[in-house]
Amino acid sequence: MPTGKQRTTDLALIAVFAALIAAFSLVPGIPIGPVPITLQTLGVALAGLVLGPWRGFAATALYLLVGFAGLPVFASGAAGLGVLGKPSVGYLLSFPIAAVVAGLFARWFGDRRPRLLWMFLAGFGASVLIVHPAGIVGLMAVLQIDFAKAFAIDIAFWPGDVAKNLIAATIAVAVHKAFPALLSLRVAAVA
Numbered sequence: 001m002p003t004g005k006q007r008t009t010d011l012a013l014i015a016v017f018a019a020l021i022a023a024f025s026l027v028p029g030i031p032i033g034p035v036p037i038t039l040q041t042l043g044v045a046l047a048g049l050v051l052g053p054w055r056g057f058a059a060t061a062l063y064l065l066v067g068f069a070g071l072p073v074f075a076s077g078a079a080g081l082g083v084l085g086k087p088s089v090g091y092l093l094s095f096p097i098a099a100v101v102a103g104l105f106a107r108w109f110g111d112r113r114p115r116l117l118w119m120f121l122a123g124f125g126a127s128v129l130i131v132h133p134a135g136i137v138g139l140m141a142v143l144q145i146d147f148a149k150a151f152a153i154d155i156a157f158w159p160g161d162v163a164k165n166l167i168a169a170t171i172a173v174a175v176h177k178a179f180p181a182l183l184s185l186r187v188a189a190v191a
Contacts, residue, residue: 010055017047017059018066021095022073029075033153034087034143038075041131042164044095045123048102049172052183056099064092090138094131102126106172107183119169127161 021043029036043063048056063073072079075088083092105122112118132154139150176183 013051014055014058014062017043017051017056018062021047021060021063022066022071025073025075026077032156034139035091035135035153035157036075037157037160039164040075040095041091041098041127041161042168044098044131045102045126045165045168046171048099048126049106049119049123049168050175050182051099051103052107053100053103056103057096060095060099064095067092085142087139087142088135089142091131091135093138094134097134098126098130101130103183115173116169119172120166123165123168123172124162127165131161132157 021040024039024043027039029038044056044060047059050056051059067073067079067083068081070079074083074092078086083089102123102125105125106119109118109122135157136147136150136154139145139153140147143150
């Protein structure tokens with residue numbers, strides 16, 4: 001069982017990464033169609049790759065809860081439950097699961113060489129397996145369009161996601177080199 005100091009550290013890391021995702025979402029997005037390109041997914045990948053699956057999940061879930069509660073932390077300063085009716089809903093709701101998947105992949109692949117490649121594949125794999133499919137489903141549901149049209153909108157995000165996941169992997173490798181125990185299996189009980 002984690003000590004009080006470990007729980008405090010975990011809670012601080014979760015809060016910092018939730019704030020980081022919020023800050024990344026407020027950087028002015030590039031409008032391309034119904035969903036702007038932001039740095040949110042960079043923050044989600046970092047949360048999973050750096051904190052591991054469960055703290056990454058907690059950080060992204062906290063980010064969503066704060067936004068749903070009314071703080072303007074979503075892209076373009078959006079807030080509240082109204083974002084559930086926007087074309088970006090699938091992407092937003094996928095963030096906690098994507099952080100879990102990136103964190104699990106990071107744990108599984110983290111010690112393999114070359115480490116940067118494996119961390120990149122961990123983050124990008126979560127994006128391809130979770131974020132993009134959920135985003136496509138959200139686009140289809142909200143915009144009432146078919147899969148082909150939703151996929152055509154989504155594909156515009158792929159080049160940026162490659163770059164963001166490469167940046168996230170580079171940062172994660174550096175962080176884990178400095179703090180090798182950060183990706184440990186320990187999970188604090190949040191009570």
